[in-house]
Amino acid sequence: MEISKFINELQSSINFYGIIFYALALLIVVSGLVTILANKLMHSAVALLFCFFGVAGIYAMLAADFIAVTQIMVYIGGILTLIIFGVMLTTRMTEANERTAVLDSTKTAIGALISACSGIGLVLVFLLGDWKQVPLEELPESTLQDIGNLLFTNYIAAFIAAAILLLVAFIGAALIARRKN
Amino acid sequence: MMEIGLTHFLILSSILFSFGLFAILTRKNAILVLMGLELILNSANINFVAFARFAGLDIEGHVATLFVIVLAAAEVAVALAIFLNIYQNFKHISVDEIKDLKE
Amino acid sequence: MDTNIIYSLLGENFVSYAIMAIIIILFITVYALIAILAELKISAWMQRRYGPWRNTWHGVGQPLIEVFKLLQKENITPDRADKFLFNLAPFVVFMGALMAFAVIPFGELFIPSDLNVGIFYAFAVSAFGVVGIIIGGWSSHNKYSLLGSMRAAAQMVSYEIPIAICLLSIATLNGSLNMETIVVAQSGWFWDWNIFGGAGGATKLFVIPFTLSLFIIYFIASLAETNRTPFDLPEGESELVAGYSTEYSGMKFAMFYLAEYTNMFIVSALITVMFLGGWNSPFGDFLNYVWLQPAWFIAKAFGIVVMQIIIRWTLPRLRIDQLMYTSWKVLVPCGLFCFLGVALYSMLSL
Numbered sequence: 001m002e003i004s005k006f007i008n009e010l011q012s013s014i015n016f017y018g019i020i021f022y023a024l025a026l027l028i029v030v031s032g033l034v035t036i037l038a039n040k041l042m043h044s045a046v047a048l049l050f051c052f053f054g055v056a057g058i059y060a061m062l063a064a065d066f067i068a069v070t071q072i073m074v075y076i077g078g079i080l081t082l083i084i085f086g087v088m089l090t091t092r093m094t095e096a097n098e099r100t101a102v103l104d105s106t107k108t109a110i111g112a113l114i115s116a117c118s119g120i121g122l123v124l125v126f127l128l129g130d131w132k133q134v135p136l137e138e139l140p141e142s143t144l145q146d147i148g149n150l151l152f153t154n155y156i157a158a159f160i161a162a163a164i165l166l167l168v169a170f171i172g173a174a175l176i177a178r179r180k181n
Numbered sequence: 182m183m184e185i186g187l188t189h190f191l192i193l194s195s196i197l198f199s200f201g202l203f204a205i206l207t208r209k210n211a212i213l214v215l216m217g218l219e220l221i222l223n224s225a226n227i228n229f230v231a232f233a234r235f236a237g238l239d240i241e242g243h244v245a246t247l248f249v250i251v252l253a254a255a256e257v258a259v260a261l262a263i264f265l266n267i268y269q270n271f272k273h274i275s276v277d278e279i280k281d282l283k284e
Numbered sequence: 285m286d287t288n289i290i291y292s293l294l295g296e297n298f299v300s301y302a303i304m305a306i307i308i309i310l311f312i313t314v315y316a317l318i319a320i321l322a323e324l325k326i327s328a329w330m331q332r333r334y335g336p337w338r339n340t341w342h343g344v345g346q347p348l349i350e351v352f353k354l355l356q357k358e359n360i361t362p363d364r365a366d367k368f369l370f371n372l373a374p375f376v377v378f379m380g381a382l383m384a385f386a387v388i389p390f391g392e393l394f395i396p397s398d399l400n401v402g403i404f405y406a407f408a409v410s411a412f413g414v415v416g417i418i419i420g421g422w423s424s425h426n427k428y429s430l431l432g433s434m435r436a437a438a439q440m441v442s443y444e445i446p447i448a449i450c451l452l453s454i455a456t457l458n459g460s461l462n463m464e465t466i467v468v469a470q471s472g473w474f475w476d477w478n479i480f481g482g483a484g485g486a487t488k489l490f491v492i493p494f495t496l497s498l499f500i501i502y503f504i505a506s507l508a509e510t511n512r513t514p515f516d517l518p519e520g521e522s523e524l525v526a527g528y529s530t531e532y533s534g535m536k537f538a539m540f541y542l543a544e545y546t547n548m549f550i551v552s553a554l555i556t557v558m559f560l561g562g563w564n565s566p567f568g569d570f571l572n573y574v575w576l577q578p579a580w581f582i583a584k585a586f587g588i589v590v591m592q593i594i595i596r597w598t599l600p601r602l603r604i605d606q607l608m609y610t611s612w613k614v615l616v617p618c619g620l621f622c623f624l625g626v627a628l629y630s631m632l633s634l
Contacts, residue, residue, distance in 0.1 A: 025193050089265060111206035
């Protein structure tokens with residue numbers, strides 16, 4: 001009895017949604033920073049793993065279950081594995097611990113300025129803009145059926161085009177990467 | 182603690198966007214540029230899903246995100262194949278030193 | 285609320301989630317000890333040896349003793365290794381194995397999380413294992429580790445495709461990705477299981493060959509997914525010393541070991557959910573109580589684990605070209621054909 005009372009008090013005082021959001025945001029920001037600032041290429045790739053994972057968590061918080069799992073499946077299982085393979089195939093093992101080349105400091109400063117400005121501009125737009133907001137509805141049972149229905153009715157042309165594009169891209173990639181002679 | 186709403190997610194996505202832009206603008210290694218691109222695509226996806234949840238975009242936002250994910254997969258496969266070829270020809274993949282189409 | 289006994293007792297809050305997680309971790313520990321003992325004893329039985337015998341009664345304490353031995357061992361980090369990634373890799377691998385447990389339905393009242401896309405989720409988080417193994421092999425700064433991890437990644441990525449096809453077929457047959465729905469659809473006698481075409485009338489005779497071959501395809505692919513013999517090229521000791529785990533010792537090696545056995549249980553649990561009726565009793569209402577469902581589930585899954593162990597000690601290792609041939613030229617076309625059959629069946633019977 002005592003324990004359940006304690007839990008109830010704790011629950012009413014803490015906003016779980018907020019805590020999880022800030023934890024995921026911290027994970028994304030820290031791993032994103034490591035990705036773009038790390039000296040070693042492999043560290044960037046591994047930080048990207050946690051960044052993608054955090055973004056999947058954000059999707060789950062936004063009630064997009066299918067998108068969250070697809071993010072894990074495609075980004076971590078496919079894209080990240082490909083990127084790590086790319087790192088391993090284009091870096092010699094003996095120089096694996098060397099720094100990845102960076103531009104000189106002036107150019108880096110300019111780049112940082114541009115990206116910071118665009119980031120701040122976006123934040124301002126998002127803060128000041130009067131966004132259309134609808135009251136939150138009851139969460140749907142699953143987004144799966146709706147996504148399937150929409151993909152095979154309104155978006156059927158885009159769906160088929162994406163399928164053809166994927167096929168062409170993978171055949172093309174295999175052809176380009178193949179060793180000549 | 183403030184109620185977590187649309188703005189929180191949008192600001193998170195804009196931070197992620199600026200990270201990606203920074204990587205694209207300042208890093209030499211082609212694979213790092215690619216990683217920056219992935220960060221930008223992810224930030225766009227967060228926006229799509231956030232608007233789907235809070236602004237009545239509904240499932241259409243999810244479908245757009247799915248297409249972005251599919252295109253990202255195709256793009257990475259082709260890009261890495263090109264990088265491998267560049268590496269075989271030049272022995273490095275620094276984007277600012279690759280000026281010739283052929284050596 | 286009614287999917288988990290702990291949640292309905294304590295309410296859905298972080299304490300009940302934590303208790304659930306602790307139960308799962310305890311389960312993994314106990315299961316891994318039993319599975320290691322089974323591996324030792326079955327291999328001994330197949331080779332007409334006694335196996336571990338001297339310490340404790342009939343050697344049943346052997347796995348526990350080995351765990352203590354590993355705990356005492358020195359944690360060696362190679363001089364030129366990438367220290368951070370080297371230490372991170374075992375945890376990433378084990379994280380992938382642990383995450384899948386969030387959706388494994390042990391029984392009507394023992395589902396940790398009743399996810400709408402449960403099977404898809406359990407399949408997707410196996411990607412962490414691939415990434416972790418590559419990180420471990422690369423950061424060891426050892427050519428055997430690197431080659432082993434390259435092989436592991438190539439193999440696991442190729443064999444994900446037949447697994448995805450099997451998953452799609454089951455989703456088509458039962459019309460859901462939710463594990464609970466799939467299991468409930470198979471309730472009844474053992475001929476109502478998905479391996480025998482699921483519940484249905486005489487028309488399901490058409491689909492039985494397809495689901496049976498899907499089961500075999502999934503079983504072969506899951507052997508490759510967990511890097512077990514005959515697909516243990518990543519750690520083939522006669523070629524690569526110990527593959528990606530060459531440089532690991534002590535607790536970090538134990539993490540890799542634990543992750544391998546946990547992955548074996550996860551693929552077995554997925555087979556149980558997808559093909560063998562999940563928590564249902566094979567004989568109608570016989571012993572089909574809510575409290576016995578976890579026992580049925582674990583018994584079925586452990587049976588598959590034992591099958592994997594028996595196959596490990598029976599078959600020789602494949603060559604890398606044979607491995608790729610098996611995946612791309614045998615399993616994928618056969619799987620696609622079976623998928624068409626299952627899709628046709630579920631379309632016509634609708």
